[in-house]
Amino acid sequence: MKNLRIGMIGYGFMGRTHSNAFSQVNHFFDLPYRPVLQTLCARNPARAQAFAAQWGYQSVEADWRKVVESPEIDLIDIASPNDTHAEIAIAAAKAGKMVMCEKPLGRTAAEAQGMVEAVEAAGVPNMVWYNYRRVPAVMLAKHLIDEGRLGRIFHYRAKFLQDWTISTDLPQGGEGLWRLDVNVAGSGVTGDLLAHCIDTAMWLNGPIHEVSATTETFIKSRQHNLTGKLEPVGIDDASLFLARFDNGSLATFEATRYARGHKALYTLEINGANASIIWDLHDLHRLQYFDHGDEGRLRGWRSIHVTDSDHPYMKHWWVPGLQIGYEHTFIHQAADFLTAAAGGQAASPTFRDALLTDHVTDAVLASAKNRNWVSIPKA
Numbered sequence: 028m029k030n031l032r033i034g035m036i037g038y039g040f041m042g043r044t045h046s047n048a049f050s051q052v053n054h055f056f057d058l059p060y061r062p063v064l065q066t067l068c069a070r071n072p073a074r075a076q077a078f079a080a081q082w083g084y085q086s087v088e089a090d091w092r093k094v095v096e097s098p099e100i101d102l103i104d105i106a107s108p109n110d111t112h113a114e115i116a117i118a119a120a121k122a123g124k125m126v127m128c129e130k131p132l133g134r135t136a137a138e139a140q141g142m143v144e145a146v147e148a149a150g151v152p153n154m155v156w157y158n159y160r161r162v163p164a165v166m167l168a169k170h171l172i173d174e175g176r177l178g179r180i181f182h183y184r185a186k187f188l189q190d191w192t193i194s195t196d197l198p199q200g201g202e203g204l205w206r207l208d209v210n211v212a213g214s215g216v217t218g219d220l221l222a223h224c225i226d227t228a229m230w231l232n233g234p235i236h237e238v239s240a241t242t243e244t245f246i247k248s249r250q251h252n253l254t255g256k257l258e259p260v261g262i263d264d265a266s267l268f269l270a271r272f273d274n275g276s277l278a279t280f281e282a283t284r285y286a287r288g289h290k291a292l293y294t295l296e297i298n299g300a301n302a303s304i305i306w307d308l309h310d311l312h313r314l315q316y317f318d319h320g321d322e323g324r325l326r327g328w329r330s331i332h333v334t335d336s337d338h339p340y341m342k343h344w345w346v347p348g349l350q351i352g353y354e355h356t357f358i359h360q361a362a363d364f365l366t367a368a369a370g371g372q373a374a375s376p377t378f379r380d381a382l383l384t385d386h387v388t389d390a391v392l393a394s395a396k397n398r399n400w401v402s403i404p405k406a
């Protein structure tokens with residue numbers, strides 16, 4: 028087993044999920060690589076030292092450029108806000124490092140395109156952390172669809188609902204609130220929440236052909252933490268769109284941070300001619316499945332507890348009946364990436380896969396602005 032030395036950029040929410048994934052992955056998966064938490068990059072030295080000590084990083088560095096250039100680093104993992112992704116990923120690829128990057132890949136498809144070109148020119152393994160693909164129940168849905176059990180797909184429905192920005196007093200910008208600053212985030216819920224829904228949707232149901240969207244910014248101006256001034260809000264607070272997939276199915280997508288009572292309600296539903304599937308992040312270890320082929324007297328929705336050893340990823344965990352959670356999706360993604368990278372293979376979603384999602388989010392925002400249907404460029 029070879030050591031793979033990680034340079035982690037950022038120690039916030041995702042810095043923790045990724046550090047946990049790399050720490051845990053060899054305990055549960057037989058892998059050709061052993062990730063080593065080599066260097067943590069963050070700008071506040073005291074907090075960086077504390078995080079590094081807690082998670083076992085061997086060194087701390089304030090400037091990501093030094094981490095990218097360091098001969099002691101094999102893989103750069105970008106867990107910092109969206110405006111940092113492109114510059115760091117392109118520099119890392121040019122330095123010959125493997126690159127893993129948080130979603131959305133770029134703030135726009137144009138930004139993401141440069142990142143794709145950089146990793147492909149360098150020929151380095153790359154992946155984007157669209158982690159919901161690695162929920163065992165969502166992977167089971169993928170297997171059922173790929174086996175053709177649903178038949179012709181008619182409908183796809185996805186929602187991602189939160190309620191944390193309803194207060195008019197909430198400022199924008201700076202630590203913890205960069206998601207409300209359009210210059211840093213690129214967009215609001217379209218790039219933050221819908222990007223997840225779109226990635227899963229295209230992975231399960233194929234390419235999206237065209238979209239028609241509407242967005243709203245409910246709170247028009249907020250205090251900016253970095254300038255101290257009341258400034259216009261440039262992000263979309265809510266985003267809804269209709270979509271047509273290449274396979275002829277129709278879809279509705281909705282994301283908002285104004286659905287009082289919902290914290291992270293990501294749900295998806297797929298209706299096929301023969302069967303339907305529902306999945307819900309709040310009950311992530313279950314897959315609801317309706318099979319019209321069942322004997323009529325017994326036909327109904329099954330609630331499959333996805334914990335058996337023949338379910339995706341589950342043989343690596345506990346005994347049947349014991350469920351796993353959110354953090355495991357990142358461990359699965361690290362395991363798949365490391366296995367593929369050692370064999371010179373790509374594990375999806377690659378940067379190129381994630382570029383497609385940025386094309387759809389760009390189209391959603393353009394459609395909402397211009398009030399028209401917008402076609403998605405082909406891969």
Ligand SMILES: NC(=O)c1ccc[n+]([C@@H]2O[C@H](COP(=O)([O-])OP(=O)(O)OC[C@H]3O[C@@H](n4cnc5c(N)ncnc54)[C@H](O)[C@@H]3O)[C@@H](O)[C@H]2O)c1
Pocket residue numbers: 036037038039040041042068069070091106107108109111129130131156157158202203219
């Ligand atoms: N896959 C998912 O489900 C998921 C969930 C949340 C966030 N994200 C994505 O992860 C990324 C980070 O989000 P988060 O919630 O962890 O944010 P966060 O605010 O919790 O943490 C961001 C971290 O980046 C650091 N940082 C900022 N600029 C930096 C720079 N120039 N150099 C080094 N470090 C820098 C900050 O100090 C902080 O440690 C975003 O792109 C976000 O969209 C993905």
